[in-house]
Amino acid sequence: MYDDYEDPDDERPSKSQLKRDMAALQALGVELLSLPEKRVAALNLSEALMDALAEARRIKGAHEGKRRQLQLIGKLMRHVDPAPIREAVAEFKLGRAQDSLQLHQAERWRVRLVEEDTALQDYIDTFPDTDVQQLRSLIRAARKDRAQAPEQRNGRAWRELFQMIKSQVLAQARADGTAGDDADVSDDDHDNHDDSDRDD
Incomplete structure (x- = not known):
């Protein structure tokens, strides 16, 4: 009857606090699964925890x-220092957020270059190392493709233009120290979204 009584003068963590701590450690362990494996390896975790993470990645679905x-994973997390893990997760999230901003910047440039004649000089001023001849060629091809009926578009120039812009935006961000370490983001999500935008 009195098993759950918590003495207010007892300095040991309460049962409810222990449960909260365990839940927080399990949640942190789940966040480890979102990190690239090379980052997890750099944390020098125990072999048991590494094996548990690998097994969790293999299990698909929410069964x-x-x-x-x-x-x-939550139980194994009790035996590690959570501070470096929290730091690694926070750094990764910050890097992904920065990468996302730069990819959106690249997309805005692509739209402007295709839709506005004046955007080309603005782009050259911003990225003076640009291969202007190649850029002009891709812009012309993207405009030509866009003028086609939706079912006749192949989107190749549109994708290649994005690749070129993205590489320059990310290179500039790295030079400025604002790019994340994991800026290798596929263009497919952008291109799939853009194809629907260009069906007007």
């Missing part, structure tokens, strides 16, 4: 096996 595996 009972995945839930039990995440609980195991």
Whole structure:
């Protein structure tokens, strides 16, 4: 009857606090799964925890096996220093946010270059190392493709233009120290979205 009584003068963590701490560690362990494997390896975690993370990655879906595996990760997390892990997760999230901003910047440049004649000089002023001849060629091809009926567009020039702009935007960001370490983002999501935007 009195098993759950918590003495207010007892300096040990309460049961409810221990439960919260365990839940926080399990949540941090789940966030480890979002990190690239090379970043996880750099944390020098125990072999047991590394194996548990690898197994969790192999389990697809949200069934009972995945839930039990995440609980195991939470238990193993009790034996590690969470501070470096929290720092690594925070740095990764910041890098992804910065990468996203730069990719959106690249997309805005692509739209401007195709839609506005005056944008070319602005772009050259911003990225003076640009291969202007190649850029002009890609802009012309993207405009020509865009003028076609939606079912006749192949989108190749549109994608190549984005690739060129993205590489320059990210290179400039790295030079400025504002690019994340994981800026290798596929263009597919942007291109799939853009194709729908260009069907007007």
